Amino acid sequence: MxxxxxxxxxxxxxxxxxxxxxxxxxxxxxxxxxxxxxxxxxxxxxxxxxxxxxxxxxxxxxxxxxxxxxxxxxxxxxxxxxxxxxxxxxxxxxxxxxxxxxxxxxxxxxxxxxxxxxxxxxxxxxxxxxxxxxxxxxxxxxxxxxxxxxxxxxxxxxxxRTALPRIDVAGLSFGDFALTAGAGMVVGAANTADRPPAPAPDPATLFPRAPAFEVLLSRAALERAARAAVAGLAGRSDSARGSSSFGIGRAQYEGRVQVNAATARVAGDPLELDVDISLSVHAEAGIDLFRDIGEALNHAAEGIGRALASY
Structure with a gap:
């Protein structure tokens, strides 16, 4: 750009x-x-x-x-x-x-x-x-x-002189703007605060015709913004647990997910991002029969045993 x-x-x-x-x-x-x-x-x-x-x-x-x-x-x-x-x-x-x-x-x-x-x-x-x-x-x-x-x-x-506000957005902090008027538009350019100030832009070379309003972000700045956006995901975790009855018993479950790392980069199209996320997943589940059903099965087993013993 x-x-x-x-x-x-x-x-x-x-x-x-x-x-x-x-x-x-x-x-x-x-x-x-x-x-x-x-x-x-x-x-x-x-x-x-x-x-x-x-x-x-x-x-x-x-x-x-x-x-x-x-x-x-x-x-x-x-x-x-x-x-x-x-x-x-x-x-x-x-x-x-x-x-x-x-x-x-x-x-x-x-x-x-x-x-x-x-x-x-x-x-x-x-x-x-x-x-x-x-x-x-x-x-x-x-x-x-x-x-x-x-x-x-x-x-x-x-x-x-009118003070111009600094722009901080999407994890990026930008330095002073350089402004130029010409070709039917006003164009301002800035670099991130850790870089040297941006040179005065040439409107005619940036835009074939005057836009109503347009914002352009460099690939490097976009990648930095994307990395800053996903960086906060690392270390985050969530969990859930509970139980549910299903007639003859109860199912109990527990699950936990943790984000180990997250990275992002700009793909070939500047509007597409590739995001890689590493996860740790843990899940457990168990089934408990209801007590009365368990007792009934025990009585049935005893009865069968006595019947077999009488032969």
């Missing part, structure tokens, strides 16, 4: 569905689709209120040449082109604040996504802003050289 032990992929359609679903919840909508940025301005900061009329739309593909040229970076000029970038469309972004007239614009952000030392870094590189309906050249200049660059710098501080 890959040099990595674990690969998780999410397609952009799945992520956009999740964003739309989250935005439809009143509590989440109020929290995630509205806010205030403290935009640095000289030796002070000014509040920049923002609101999203619609949820963001991700396009997890390399931005086009036109998108790179049209973007405004943190310094008021187009950002430097970097690999692994993608776009986030904000269909209706409303911004207002001191010196900024309240207006709703269509904004496209150029971003990168990375994971470092167990944290998620979301970095806005630039913004493509539709200013065709801003007739005043001074207002356009304010957006291009002041509002957008400062908002991008403030967004870097606002987004900060």
């Amino acid at each position: 890959t040099r990595c032990d674990l690969v998780v992929a999410l397609g952009q359609d799945t992520l956009n569905d999740l964003l739309r679903s989250s935005a439809s919840r009143p509590g989440v909508r109020d929290t995630l689709l509205n806010g205030t940025l403290q935009v640095p301005s000289g030796d002070r900061s000014i509040p920049l209120d923002w609101a999203l009329g619609e949820p963001p739309v991700l396009s997890l593909h390399e931005p086009t040449d036109d998108e790179w040229r049209a973007a405004i970076g943190p310094r008021g000029v187009p950002p430097a082109r970097v690999p692994g970038a993608f776009t986030v469309l904000l269909p209706r972004l409303t911004v207002s604040g001191p010196g900024v007239k309240r207006a709703t614009r269509r904004v496209k952000l150029l971003c990168t996504l990375a994971a470092r030392s167990g944290t998620l870094d979301f970095t806005p590189l630039g913004a493509e802003l539709d200013l065709r309906h801003v007739p005043d050249p001074s207002d356009r200049a304010v957006y291009r050289h002041i509002v957008v660059p400062r908002a991008l710098r403030a967004a870097l501080v606002l987004l900060g």
